[in-house]
Amino acid sequence: MTGEGEGEAADGEALVGGMANAGAVFRRGALVERPAPRNAYALHAYLRALKEHGFDAAPTPAGLTADGREQLTFIPGDVALPPFPRWVLTETALESVGSLLRRLHEASAAIAIDTRVEWPRDLADPEGGTMLCHNDVCPDNVVFRGGRAAALIDFDLAAPGRPLWDVAMTARYWVPMLHPASAAALYSAGLDAPVRLRILADSYGLSSRERAELPGAIEQATETCRAFVASRVADGDPVYLQALAERGGWERWDRMQAWLAAYRNTFTAALLN
Incomplete structure (x- = not known):
């Protein structure tokens, strides 16, 4: 779980929340960069297919970095973090x-x-x-x-x-x-x-x-x-x-x-x- 609340980081805006990737998710302009799951290639293909089938309410993959991170489009809006408002x-x-x-x-x-x-x-x-x-x-x-x-x-x-x-x-x-x-x-x-x-x-x-x-x-x-x-x-x-x-x-x-x-x-x- 990653959430998209924003904080400060030297190499981008840290997106806070969640547990599995806490402290490892950053926004850089229009992209979010985070640790890539082992099945990233297949998951990215699935996310692209969702858009092709009319579901535009998920991030769009932008690629993988050489150091094992994935880049996805940032989705603007509000994400509730616990305790939930x-x-x-x-x-x-x-x-x-x-x-x-x-x-x-x-x-x-x-x-x-x-x-x-x-x-x-x-x-x-x-x-x-x-x-x-x-x-x-x-x-x-x-x-x-x-x-x-x-x-x-x-x-x-x-x-x-x-x-x-x-x-x-x-x-x-x-x-x-x-x-x-x-x-x-x-x-x-x-x-x-x-x-x-x-x-x-x-x-x-x-x-x-x-x-x-x-x-x-x-x-x-x-x-x-x-x-x-x-x-x-x-x-x-x-x-x-x-x-x-x-x-x-x-x-x-x-x-x-x-x-x-x-x-x-x-x-x-x-x-x-």
Whole structure:
């Protein structure tokens, strides 16, 4: 996750936010320069194909540098960083995220997946799929203009999956699908999770079958996210070690997963009724 808040750096404007590339992303004029993922060539081809299929709300690749960095067009706008401000948590903002994700999926579904590429498995749908999903549509990775989602950034974790998986991942961050005690650290108080989940489903345009499956997919996505964090912690990643300690440790994850299971019927009813 990279976000696009600006700071000062000797060799450009540092874009702050996110975790994986913190301190390594810079804006230089009309371009953003950041560490290139291992599958950069395939990912850049995908981003170009999105534009060819009518999705103009993602960065355009400009090339790779000799020292292993990628250059992408800078997308102007506002990116919310934690703790998230009220303007990014409005119902209008949430609806616009659902609509933008649907637009992405409609374009992505028309793009053949390069099966020769080793797409990242970190947050990928364990069931796989026939289209690339973003997998990390968190507030840090959505550019807003005029209070509405205008573009998606940071496709580093894109991988084959089901559209519903991407909706589930998005719901985790935007509803949010967190125990209220955990949500309070990053989100404003008073957010109604069942209502917001319905808003996201409506704005995306989920079918009745997909709505019935969404709560279970969110639980599955939460298990995947927990495994992702556990892997980073086991590797001694200082960023994830610090985040885990500051956000309540594994008890936070236990509480979150128990809450999701306890309210599964409530979420299902909100989606279907």
